[in-house]
Amino acid sequence: MNAPFKATKKAPVGASHVEALRAVLPHAVIEESRQTADQITVTVKLGSLPEAVAYLYYQRGGWLSVVVGNDERALNGSFGLYYVLSMEEEDRCYFVVHAAVPEGKEEFPSVTPKVPACVWGEREVRDMYGLRPIGLPDERRLVLPDDWPEGLHPLRKDAMDYRFRPAPTGDDETYAFVNDAKEETTVVPLGPLHITSDEPGHFRLFVDGEDIIDADYRLFYVHRGMEKVAETRMGYDEVTFLADRVCGICGYAHSVAYANSVENALGIEVPLRGQAVRAVLLETERLHSHLLNLGLACHFVGFDTGFMQFFRIREKAMMLAEMLTGSRKTYAINLIGGVRRDILGEQKTRTLAALVELRDDVTRLVDMLMSTANVEGRVKGVGRLDPQVARDYSPVGPLVRGSGHRRDTRVLHAFGGYEMVDLGINVGEGCDVLARTVVRAQEVYDSIAIIEKLLTDTPRGPILTEDFTYKPHKFALGFTEAPRGEDIHWSMTGDNQKLWRWRCRASTYANWPVLRYMLRGNTVSDAPLIVASIDPCYSCTDRVTVVDVKKATQKTVPYKEMERYCRDRTASPLK
């Protein structure tokens, strides 16, 4: 593996982007700072934010990873906006464009008209912090429910305690679904609970006969308030366990991304063996996740025999996870600074044996799937993700790889254990459901190879370091390639042994916005198949919830009073 981020070159990684930005927008750059060797945060003037992001995105090969809002009024009297760009062409690094929104004038120029990928991030920042993006084409709420009071922004530090929820302001659904169809269409609602997805998400298809003319959807039905909980209640190490629970499938990827973000912020060096263990478990997770999705692909085309057979062999991956971590899910392994459990010699032998078996099983089954009558007919050319749409919206994972883009965090921004392996990127050219399925099947083999390599040449030494102290208000990114694509976390440490801010962006969050384009021009009967082909994870997306005072009044209730109310459940302080 060539490691382009090791600071071996004369110019530090990412410096060329800063220079280029200074050259194009001479007066925009205010300040420049580095979190790690390959993470740069550049503060720009608020007015130049759209130009700066758009330049880096389209001219310098940047892809938007996440938009982070942060309430920094107690630190510097402003709200922080962080546009995280993953620079994937020359001089690869993570480039964060930061702009400060002053308190009292809570608005900023929207980047979305120039870079469509920012749309969800800006909608979320508006919901959560009340920062108004001027010029944002889509002004609907993203995260907050329809019955949430106006003007309550849950992630502001002076918003209410995380345990409470304001009274609903109405009973009606007011969310307006967008339909760009020119002619008359019939509405087909898929959800909020749909028979085949078993998770809450409301898709509204606008159809003519069986053809989908346009589609819109709303999600975030089940908010869990994780970010708020992490900031107000949990210590650093506890949040690794909370991050596990972001997802029921790829929770470990979140846990690693979170731990990495704190480690990067504080400059903690995780022992090599700990990094290898993390990579092995990440790949184990990818094994069972991809096998699940391959099975589901069969289910959605009505080939239930394949579905059941994939589940049969997926069970082996689950047993592997159980042997290595003590639970069928790869949960509860991370701490800041390393891992809690080593992989022992006997486990290594059994894992290697199980992998041989698994590889044979997968080969046989994938062959069977591809040769099954009419499976290809169902998935080929269906749910096309145009490469240009993909470029505009920055989706991640097998979805974007199926459309010919070479995006894989494990390779482009090799981190931790992945620096020890030689890995390629599986790319499909079909842009359709078939291409994504094939990419996933190939990645199963990659995962097996990575685990074998890391187990054979495991570095020796400790698995955990505790040789560090927490420093306040340090921030950095942590990232992993989850089975569904890049997971990215942005953490800022606080001064009370708690996080000041934790932004957790799951891979599916980046993939939802392109779904609309993938659904257009297909038939109703293919809709569930297309939705499934992004391997959606509703719970990952629905991670934020909230809590606030009734009826738009930003009344602050003393903590003691909240505590009393929590105990007594009488005389609510909110009324």
Next chain:
Amino acid sequence: MPTFGYVLVALAQVLLVAAAAPLASGFSRTLRAKMHTRHGPGLLQDYRDLFKLLRRQDVRPPASGFVFRLMPIVMPATLLVIAAGLPILTRATPIAAVGDLITTVYLFALARFFFALSGLDSGSSFAGIGASRELTLGVLVEPAMLLALFVAALLAGSTNLGDIGAAIVEGRTGAIAATLLAMIAFAFTCYVELGKLPYDMAEAEQELQEGPLTEYAGPSLALVKWSLALKQLVVVAWFVGTFLPFGAAVEPTVTGLVIGFLAVAIKVAVIYGLVGIVENAVARARFRLTSRHTWLGVGVASLAFVFYLAGL
């Protein structure tokens, strides 16, 4: 007029088919589970399901009308009338007026018509799409089905299903190739009629939330589910009675009927077995492409007709 003996046979057939339909669908489910490497439900699961549903509340969408309420009665009733006329236990049709191929085809069309209409009447968009699919499928399949049966009727010199079966058993049809091709075409259309994968478009669970079934609940759902099982069994019996009536009773005597019953039971079980293998080895066809498959059926049926003209 049918004799008293044949009236009893017709009655016996109705009761038999009505009682055995959930068993047959349960058999399909067991087979499916085996192919999936699952334990699966027992053979009698569909009876348990039906009894459970019968005890539940019947909920109807407010937008639905009387057709929606009528369908769970009309559909099984029509199918039972067909069952009374088919040559299942005996070689001759118990009730000649019903056992005519044209009557049978139109009775099936009536059942389909109500099934589709109930979907449109439910007010649900999924049921509506399922209904339009059901009707389209009817249009696609019926020509091949009728043509295949007409060739057989021409060969046997009668449109009575019992007479066609008798002619085939006694080898009176003359043109063997034409008979075989007609049988193949008819078998194919029967398979589509079964509503099994890859042609279960109207009730596709993943695509349409089970189409016209989606708004039914409780006893109505039980009746509709039972009718679908009934339809599958009647279609299989129709095929067996017309093209493979070997072993059916020539005269309605007790021994003859018992032997006839055993013969039918074995043949139906074998056909369900074969259908189970096909059903679980394929994915659902894309609805748009179904017409290509059905054209194949029309082609084979036309070929049978050409062979009949040529006397082969």
